[in-house]
Amino acid sequence: MQDYGYNINSLISDMECFAKRENIPIMLSSGIEYLEEFIKKNNIKSTLEIGTAIGYSAIRMRLSGTSVKSIERDVVRHEKAKEYVEASKLDNISLVLGDALLIEEEGLYDLIFIDAAKAQNIKFIEKYKKNLKKDGYFIIDNVDFHGLVGKSEEIKSRNLRGLVRKIEAFLSYLSEQDEFSVTKVSVGDGLIILRRK
Numbered sequence: 001m002q003d004y005g006y007n008i009n010s011l012i013s014d015m016e017c018f019a020k021r022e023n024i025p026i027m028l029s030s031g032i033e034y035l036e037e038f039i040k041k042n043n044i045k046s047t048l049e050i051g052t053a054i055g056y057s058a059i060r061m062r063l064s065g066t067s068v069k070s071i072e073r074d075v076v077r078h079e080k081a082k083e084y085v086e087a088s089k090l091d092n093i094s095l096v097l098g099d100a101l102l103i104e105e106e107g108l109y110d111l112i113f114i115d116a117a118k119a120q121n122i123k124f125i126e127k128y129k130k131n132l133k134k135d136g137y138f139i140i141d142n143v144d145f146h147g148l149v150g151k152s153e154e155i156k157s158r159n160l161r162g163l164v165r166k167i168e169a170f171l172s173y174l175s176e177q178d179e180f181s182v183t184k185v186s187v188g189d190g191l192i193i194l195r196r197k
Contacts, residue, residue, distance in 0.1 A: 026056040031188020039064040048109045051116030055081030067092035115141040119166040144190030
């Protein structure tokens with residue numbers, strides 16, 4: 001790995017420990033490794049991330065060669081992400097505090113990575129598809145949601161059942177639209193890759 005003037009592997013380990021301790025969801029290792037390879041293989045140079053959390057995936061994606069602009073609405077997580085990005089000494093990571101459904105983004109991106117409020121996936125795609133380059137990709141994380149998707153009838157908790165049903169509705173929406181080709185990848189907690197036809 002390139003020397004960034006800081007032991008980047010130690011930083012990433014620190015982030016993983018912090019996320020586990022504070023119960024902050026970050027990508028599972030097989031998911032983030034797949035995403036890193038996807039960025040390299042497809043020569044992704046610009047990424048918009050919706051849902052920064054503590055900046056873990058933003059840093060990992062940047063290390064794979066893409067610039068990253070990342071939006072987070074939670075102030076505490078945004079501030080923590082700023083600390084980690086500063087410590088990483090990486091350039092070309094831009095962190096934005098705000099609600100991704102309210103922000104007006106002008107840029108065009110090779111990749112739009114969505115790892116935010118699961119119930120809003122359809123709204124995120126509808127809002128941000130204008131920001132996707134002609135041959136660009138959407139990647140959406142957590143579409144298996146811990147193996148619960150497709151089993152909503154068995155879930156006792158009303159809130160959890162409601163959330164899983166929204167993910168199921170999202171998958172149904174994808175099967176009915178004809179603007180994007182859809183690929184499901186069973187790594188991490190499930191990824192969906194969309195490419196404009």
